[in-house]
Amino acid sequence: MSARDLFTLTNRHFKTSVGITAAIFVVTAIVGFIVLPFAQPWVQFANVWDAICSAAGVPQRSAAAAAQAQDKRLSEVVLTSHTLSRPNQEAIGRGATLAQRCAICHGPTGISRADSPNLAGQYAAVIYKELHDFRSGARTNAVMSPFATGLTDQEMGDLALYYAFLPRLPAYHPTPQLPKPNIVIYGAPMRGIAPCGSCHGSLDNKVGSPWLEGQSEAYMKAQLRAFAGGDRRNDISQQMRNIARAMTPQEIDEAAAYYASQPPDIVKAVD
Amino acid sequence: MLANRKLVLAHFWLAFAVFGVALTLGAWQMFIRSPLGTWLSNPELYYRSLTAHGTVMGYVFPTLVAMGFGYAISESALEQRLVGVRWAWAGFWLIVGGSIMAMIPVALGRASVLYTFYPPLIGSPFYYVGVVLVVVGSWIWVALMSINLRVWKGANPGKPVPLAMFANVAGSYLWAWTAVGAALELLLQIIPVAVGLKATIDAGLARVFFSWTLHAIVYFWLVPTYIAYYAIVPRAIGGRVYSDTMARIAFILFLVVAMPIGMHHTFGDPQVGAGFKFVHSAFTALVALPTLLTVFTICASVEIAARLRGGHGLFGWMRALPWDNPMMLALAFSFVMLGFGGAGGLINMSYQLDSSIHNTQWITGHFHLIFGGAIVIMYFAIAYDLWPHLTGREFVDLRLIRTQLWLWFIGMIITTFPWHWVGILGMPRRMAYFDFADPAIAPQALSVTFSAIGGFTLLTSGILFLVILARGMRSPAVEAGAYRFSLAVHQPATVPLALNTHALWVALMIGLTITNYGYPILTLALTEGTSVPAVYVGAQ
Known part of the structure; x- marks a missing residue:
């Protein structure tokens, strides 16, 4: 057998x-x-x-549906968790020199008093992406776009590493007795809104999402409104546009106020 | 007493200890998600717990039970010394090492990817390597089962392989082949990304690889349960197996048709062709056959026991069954849960019906009812039956055992029936919390609350089970005698070559894997531009 x-x-x-x-x-x-x-x-x-072939799932391009022409530029940046994750002193030094021209709005220590974003301690990948988007035209701003036009990839990386190197404004939320706003902690699941905190700090951070604690309230409100209205469109896969569109004006105010709250003495100290 | 009782006990104790931990996590998850608990402010904790629960319950616990039971079967059914005891211990320690290696990153929140891996989510490489070690440890067991059977055949040429061992080896071959899918996914796709060699991953291909493992793994979990149906229950209640041949056919059918059916898990996936979905769906329908055969054969075997005990009438014989015998009770509970779970399974495998419950809590309810219910309750029964032969001590309090089985059965029904219901209402699975204050889902709050209460009933039963086993280590000594399996009404004197060997069925299993998986895997692997950037979990 x-x-x-x-x-x-x-x-x-x-x-x-x-x-x-x-x-x-x-x-x-x-x-x-x-x-x-x-x-x-x-x-x-x-x-x-x-x-x-159709039932077997043979990949094929449909001839009938030509790709829609894209009238607005989209972000061309691809980020991974390793993007700019290895800073070196030389790059930071070069970045510090380049940053001289940014100081007028973003502050000499990366802390702004002009409702421009605080850049000190911001993630390098975030700064790099925004600069890149300003240069490519995916994001436009009357002040920032001309600054970014002349920057090379390396200069943008150096600037990003320099600002990431600076000490961050510590998180400060002066009303601990009040619950954190629901939109920050829980989002609004029924409207498909993830908690702000799950990407932007307070709960967790995701690659490419800026750190928001201590940013200007006016700036954050303006950006959320720009996302909701479609004026700003450099978010990858429309993530922020989808969220901002579904947010109520009250939620926008709450989220901006929560992230903006910062200790007055620290702001004074950097003056 | 078994000669290798230490080996078997080590497997069982480790299995049930990790089961206890994972069960506690499961109950906590049900609580925190229900209206009884407040919202978890950090959903990551939920997914961390869920990853640990799934990894232990899916990979570590059933594998250890199958291995421990397999060693016991090999020694007692073949009545020969277990060959390769040192290797068996090596396999055991690989599983211990692999489990620890996998659980540390999970506990640290570095691998909250769930036990199904879900690329493009990528966790710590240690988690994946740990899982691979667990699988490698179990492959040692597969090899040992095959070698032991070969040694026995050499010494007993032409004799029928005892049913328990035939089934045990069929189960081990099924596992060896079904684990290959996930192993390929881990080794070729996930681990290279996790260690940083690549930054993108073909998530669609990974899901197809995982479906190769994910459905047949259930039948690997099921095989010890079916062995208990055929080889333990009839003996324990004083009956005989109605048909030895039917039993063999059931196990070889599992071997052949459990494998090429996994794509019913990817009904919602666009990267798989509709034709292949249909073929897999049709083969999934076939896998009901061995279960129907088994239900018939075991009911007939039980009827034999009842009639031997003086039962009569068309259905009146059921009263004569030894209902105070824990094995009888466990079998009845297992069958009821298998019946409901199987009926739900028929819905999952039907493309149109599946679309209404795909990715809902219905699915969670379904596999808890089948695995946690029908299968695990027989793991308890196996442990109860084997314990005196491992410890040399008998259980004195059978009432406590019956209570434990009742609690598990009731708990599982209370947990899973509401789960099915809210799934039909559309509640998604894998959610860390729900806003039951929202009018859209407020009506589901009551069902979810019941479900959570069921979860705690299960936890109580699980703790009771561990207490009973621990007390069984200290009860009065008894001479348990040799461990024996059920006899058939007609004990086979000779068995056709095809039903005494596995080669033909393994060949068919591999053949069907190639026909049903070959093309989808090859096209996905060879098509450019199908990879997406990895999403690193726990990374800054």
């Missing part, structure tokens, strides 16, 4: 089991790849082979 006695057509168990299995496969394949595709009156196939 060996495998040779089993794997032979004279063994009826072999013949029957292989025969039944093959028959079931052939029948189901015919039904799945030929009968059912043609049973869909709303799909037209040129021939049987076309139907089989």
